[in-house]
Amino acid sequence: MPWCVDWLADTPLEPHITDCISRDQATFQCWWSPGNFHNLSSPGALRLFYIKKDSPASEWKECPEYVHSNQECFFDNAHTSIWIPYCMQLRSQNNITYYNEEDCFTVENIVRPDPPVSLNWTLLNISPSGLNYDVMVNWEAPPSADVGAGWMRIEYEIQYKAINTTKWEALEMQPQTQQTIFGLHIGKEYEVHIRCRMQAFTKFGEFSDSIFIQVTEYTFPLTLVLVFGIVGILLLGMLIVISQQHRLMMILLPPVPAPKIKGIDPELLKKGKLDELNLILSGGGMGGLPTYATNFYQDEPCVEFIEVAVEDADTGEKEDNQGSDTQKLLDLSQPVSQHMNIGFSNVVSFPDDDSGRASCYDPDLPDQDTLLLMATLLPGQPEVGKRAMAAERGARPLVHTQTEGPQTWVNTDFYAQVSNVMPTGGVVLSPGQQLRIQESTSGAEEETQKKEKEHTGGEDSEEDKEKELQFQLLVVDCEGGRYAAEGNAWQIGGPHSAPMPGEGYQTIFPQPAETTPAATAEGSQSPYILPDSPQSQFFARVADYTVVQEVDSQHSLLLNPPPRQSPPPCLPQHPLKALPAMPVGYITPDLLGNLSP
Amino acid sequence: MPGNIRSVSFAWMVLVYLLFCSRRASVGAAPICANAQAGCHVLSLANLFDRVIQHSARTHSISNDLHSEFEQYFLPSKNHIGRVSRNCHTSSILTPNGKDNAQRMAREELTEVILKLLVAWRDPLWHFHQNMAHHHDFNNFSSNKALEMSDMVHELRKGVEKVAEKMQVLGIISNTVSSLASPEASLPSDSAEWRLMKDYNLLSCFRRDSNKVQNYLKILKCRIVPEHGC
Numbered sequence: 102m103p104w105c106v107d108w109l110a111d112t113p114l115e116p117h118i119t120d121c122i123s124r125d126q127a128t129f130q131c132w133w134s135p136g137n138f139h140n141l142s143s144p145g146a147l148r149l150f151y152i153k154k155d156s157p158a159s160e161w162k163e164c165p166e167y168v169h170s171n172q173e174c175f176f177d178n179a180h181t182s183i184w185i186p187y188c189m190q191l192r193s194q195n196n197i198t199y200y201n202e203e204d205c206f207t208v209e210n211i212v213r214p215d216p217p218v219s220l221n222w223t224l225l226n227i228s229p230s231g232l233n234y235d236v237m238v239n240w241e242a243p244p245s246a247d248v249g250a251g252w253m254r255i256e257y258e259i260q261y262k263a264i265n266t267t268k269w270e271a272l273e274m275q276p277q278t279q280q281t282i283f284g285l286h287i288g289k290e291y292e293v294h295i296r297c298r299m300q301a302f303t304k305f306g307e308f309s310d311s312i313f314i315q316v317t318e319y320t321f322p323l324t325l326v327l328v329f330g331i332v333g334i335l336l337l338g339m340l341i342v343i344s345q346q347h348r349l350m351m352i353l354l355p356p357v358p359a360p361k362i363k364g365i366d367p368e369l370l371k372k373g374k375l376d377e378l379n380l381i382l383s384g385g386g387m388g389g390l391p392t393y394a395t396n397f398y399q400d401e402p403c404v405e406f407i408e409v410a411v412e413d414a415d416t417g418e419k420e421d422n423q424g425s426d427t428q429k430l431l432d433l434s435q436p437v438s439q440h441m442n443i444g445f446s447n448v449v450s451f452p453d454d455d456s457g458r459a460s461c462y463d464p465d466l467p468d469q470d471t472l473l474l475m476a477t478l479l480p481g482q483p484e485v486g487k488r489a490m491a492a493e494r495g496a497r498p499l500v501h502t503q504t505e506g507p508q509t510w511v512n513t514d515f516y517a518q519v520s521n522v523m524p525t526g527g528v529v530l531s532p533g534q535q536l537r538i539q540e541s542t543s544g545a546e547e548e549t550q551k552k553e554k555e556h557t558g559g560e561d562s563e564e565d566k567e568k569e570l571q572f573q574l575l576v577v578d579c580e581g582g583r584y585a586a587e588g589n590a591w592q593i594g595g596p597h598s599a600p601m602p603g604e605g606y607q608t609i610f611p612q613p614a615e616t617t618p619a620a621t622a623e624g625s626q627s628p629y630i631l632p633d634s635p636q637s638q639f640f641a642r643v644a645d646y647t648v649v650q651e652v653d654s655q656h657s658l659l660l661n662p663p664p665r666q667s668p669p670p671c672l673p674q675h676p677l678k679a680l681p682a683m684p685v686g687y688i689t690p691d692l693l694g695n696l697s698p
Numbered sequence: 699m700p701g702n703i704r705s706v707s708f709a710w711m712v713l714v715y716l717l718f719c720s721r722r723a724s725v726g727a728a729p730i731c732a733n734a735q736a737g738c739h740v741l742s743l744a745n746l747f748d749r750v751i752q753h754s755a756r757t758h759s760i761s762n763d764l765h766s767e768f769e770q771y772f773l774p775s776k777n778h779i780g781r782v783s784r785n786c787h788t789s790s791i792l793t794p795n796g797k798d799n800a801q802r803m804a805r806e807e808l809t810e811v812i813l814k815l816l817v818a819w820r821d822p823l824w825h826f827h828q829n830m831a832h833h834h835d836f837n838n839f840s841s842n843k844a845l846e847m848s849d850m851v852h853e854l855r856k857g858v859e860k861v862a863e864k865m866q867v868l869g870i871i872s873n874t875v876s877s878l879a880s881p882e883a884s885l886p887s888d889s890a891e892w893r894l895m896k897d898y899n900l901l902s903c904f905r906r907d908s909n910k911v912q913n914y915l916k917i918l919k920c921r922i923v924p925e926h927g928c
Contacts, residue, residue, distance in 0.1 A: 127797050155795070182795035183913075184906050209909055249928050251916030252797045254755070301759040301909075303766075 114138075116147050116191045116199045123212045124306075125245045126253055126299075128181050131164075131174045133191055144169035147191050151176075154186040154205075161190070183208045214255055214297045215243035216309035217278070222293070224316060225281065232287055234316050239279035240295055243306070254300045261293040264313075276300065282314075290315040701756065701846040705853045708749065711741075712860055743864055744926070747919040750857045754915050757850045758908040760843050765901045767840055786903035788818050793910055800917050806871045809862050812914050815907050816855035823848040826900055847904075858915070870922055 114136030123129035133149060135141040149164040151174075164174035186207050190200035217240040225235040238259060246253045256276045260269040263286075272280055285291055291314040298305040342349070521529035791814050794800040800808065827844040865871045920928035 178796065178798055183797075184793070184910055185795050207906065209906075247797065249920065249924075250797070250801070251920040251928050252913065254912075254916065300755065301762045 116141055116193070117201065118149075118189045118191065118204045121187075121189065121204075121206060121211050123181070123208050124215055124243075125247060126183060126209060126212045127178050127247070129176050129208055129211060130168075131176075131189055133172050133174075135172075141193055144172075145194075147172075147193055149174045150190050150192055152188045152190075153182060154188065155182065181208060209299070210302065211304065212253070212299050212302065213304045214246045214253065214299065214306040216307050217241060217243055217257060217295050217297055218309070220293070220295055220309055220312050222282075222312065222314050227287070227316070231318070233284050234287060235281055235283050236285060236314055236316075237279060237281050238293060238295075240309070241278060243297065246297075255297045256300050257295055257297045258305070259293065259295050260308075261291050261314075264290045264292055274298075285314065285316070287316055287318055701760075701850065704753075704756070705846075705849050708753065708853050708857065712856060716860075742923075743861070743868060743870075744919070744923040746857070746861050746864060747915070747923060750854065750861055751912065751915050751919060753850060753854050753857060754908065754912040757847060757854060758905070758912050760847045760850070761901065761905040761908045764840060764843055764847070765898075765905045768898050768901050786899070786906070787822070788815060788903065788907055791815060791818065794914075797917075800914060801921070805865070805918065805922065806874050808914055808918055809858070809865070809871060812858055812911055812918075813855065813862070815911055816851060816858060819851050819904060819907060820848075820855065822900060823851055823904065826897060829897060851908075854911070865922070 114134075116133060116135045116138055119132045119134045121129055121131040131149065131151075133147060135147060141147050144167075149167075150161040151164065152161045153159055164176075165180045166175040166177065167173075168175055184207055186205050188200075188202070188205040190198055190204070192198050220238065220240040222236045222238045225237050227234045240257070242248045242255060246255055248255060254276065256274045257278070257280070258274045259272045259280050259282070261272075261282055262269045272282070282291075282293070292311045293314060294308045294311045296305050296308045519528045519530055523529060791811065793811055793815070794803050794808070803811075823844070827841070827848045830841045830844045862871070866873050
């Protein structure tokens with residue numbers, strides 16, 4: 102102790118008390134030194150006596166517990182009193198007393214607590230600049246100090262310094278067992294230790310063992326970033342490929358186009374499911390083929406398909422359609438067919454469907470090509486028509502076999518089979534059910550546009566049937582291309598229209614069959630458009646042909662003798678004979694008997 | 699000054715406590731306040747103890763500062779502990795001198811000892827302050843400290859009395875603690891002795907006694923309400 106050594110330097114150092122310390126304010130120890138009197142250094146040569154001045158009659162007592170190895174005297178709990186002055190003295194064997202009044206103290210004033218224990222630190226945060234950081238240091242009170250009973254109230258002092266420096270930084274004293282150190286530098290290593298003392302007293306305890314704090318810079322893991330980046334890019338590429346799979350397939354492997362019919366499931370067309378197909382097309386399933394039926398080919402671009410238009414059951418409307426169709430047929434300016442369309446999917450709808458485009462990419466075709474196209478298409482259909490008709494109408498097999506192809510399942514007027522091609526360029530078509538007198542136009546080009554509206558086998562009115570047959574005869578006059586057509590209407594059980602007077606022949610139109618209530622309407626009657634010859638006079642006289650004028654009540658035909666006119670020898674093949682398939686207008690052998698001359 | 703404000707606030711709080719929460723029907727953990735109003739802030743015993751202990755710590759700290767100042771100015775080199783301790787006027791009050799003794803002592807006794815000490819120092823400190831104000835040896839800072847110390851001891855005594863009352867209400871201690879209404883009675887017969895003490899002695903003695911009060915209060919608290927801070 103400084104007050105004990107320095108100013109006694111010139112005198113021989115006599116035995117003295119070097120220090121008295123209490124660690125827990127319940128016990129204390131005193132150390133002495135013999136000084137220069139080395140002969141008194143042996144244990145037991147000096148004895149320590151103390152006095153507790155708690156009463157005026159107190160006496161000197163000897164040390165209760167000697168620790169001779171340390172030259173120390175230990176006072177335990179029983180011999181320790183707080184707030185009472187103690188005085189120490191040394192006595193040698195020969196009763197020489199070495200006493201200093203300054204060796205008096207009260208125990209609370211000599212308390213130096215043990216250093217705190219369990220010192221450690223945690224990182225609080227790093228500054229945004231990345232140069233500084235804060236740490237939280239925490240510890241525990243020394244176990245010897247009875248803080249729990251409140252006997253000692255301790256405050257702590259943290260000191261820290263960088264390793265290569267000498268000056269310690271001290272933080273403010275405080276009684277908590279944790280404290281924050283602010284503003285440490287990244288990369289530097291710091292040394293931290295702690296000591297404590299009693300509150301409102303002056304003597305500190307020993308420093309604890311040092312701990313070392315160091316926080317290094319955060320190195321950016323470049324390799325990790327690279328690896329993650331590559332993996333991410335790969336995943337992205339795979340995602341793109343998977344999501345755009347269809348497009349890629351389209352680009353690499355474009356689909357093969359196949360013929361398709363708009364509104365009809367291609368599955369039906371594939372394996373010959375003709376029954377269903379006929380059902381659909383004849384409107385059995387859903388009342389006709391809707392014009393906006395499910396478009397199976399919505400996605401595929403530029404699919405060529407055949408648009409099949411279904412006529413309504415309203416025969417009156419059909420009449421109008423027929424008329425318009427007929428008009429269109431004969432009118433050169435009109436498009437060829439109203440019902441035969443080559444439509445396009447995925448293409449902007451053109452103003453008129455009868456544009457006659459053969460494909461997506463070709464411009465408008467001339468009508469001739471369209472006609473040829475249609476001619477090629479027609480043969481494919483008779484099979485369908487025959488079978489359908491055979492199934493449906495047993496009573497009129499002959500009639501309906503004539504009407505090939507779309508007759509059974511399409512209520513159109515413009516489908517006809519070209520039976521023969523005239524040298525003049527005219528086309529002989531299979532006759533339809535009906536002969537139109539007014540459909541007379543002139544023009545060579547019209548010959549090429551012959552169309553015969555086939556007899557639509559009453560697909561709309563099958564339900565209420567009484568079969569009605571209509572026959573028509575087609576006579577081609579080879580003299581000048583004139584021809585005459587006779588329409589023989591033979592109605593079963595129904596009145597017929599009166600022949601037109603004043604004409605070379607008479608045609609009986611099946612139209613009254615539709616209008617007469619008793620008559621079982623045949624249903625669809627396709628107008629029969631005749632090809633026109635240049636000098637076609639529709640009313641050319643026909644020889645050797647009998648026109649059935651009326652049918653009497655006994656179902657016998659009443660014929661008018663027509664003006665006889667021998668047909669030219671170069672009459673081309675009689676349509677009736679030429680056609681392997683019987684056209685509509687003819688008289689069966691069965692009916693011949695009924696004909697009255 | 700913060701000490702003044704603290705002592706004033708402590709007194710106000712105690713006053714409020716007395717005014718609104720003085721109804722005590724039965725022994726036990728009954729609520730002190732009759733009606734839960736904003737002005738009636740119920741303080742738990744632990745809370746009261748904490749405040750009192752803080753107060754005593756502050757008192758001891760001031761006395762320590764004054765003592766070292768005095769020692770620095772007037773008696774720089776000598777350790778006078780041996781001589782001074784005999785002349786404290788509170789030496790006649792029997793106080794436990796160790797942790798074991800203090801822990802073995804009954805709560806009522808310990809509380810009484812604390813109150814005795816505090817009562818005994820009220821007048822001496824007041825006179826000490828008066829002496830310091832008149833003596834120009836001390837600077838104003840020391841004089842203010844002496845006044846603060848005097849006031850704090852006064853408030854501390856009241857606080858401890860409140861704690862004792864609360865403990866009696868809660869049944870922790872019996873009703874044997876005297877109210878100590880007349881502080882002169884507790885002084886020793888030669889009560890004039892303290893006037894003769896030197897100021898330094900007074901400061902030494904008070905420093906010791908304030909430490910005693912602080913320790914006793916802490917021991918009491920950790921024995922009765924050891925929740926937090928022990």
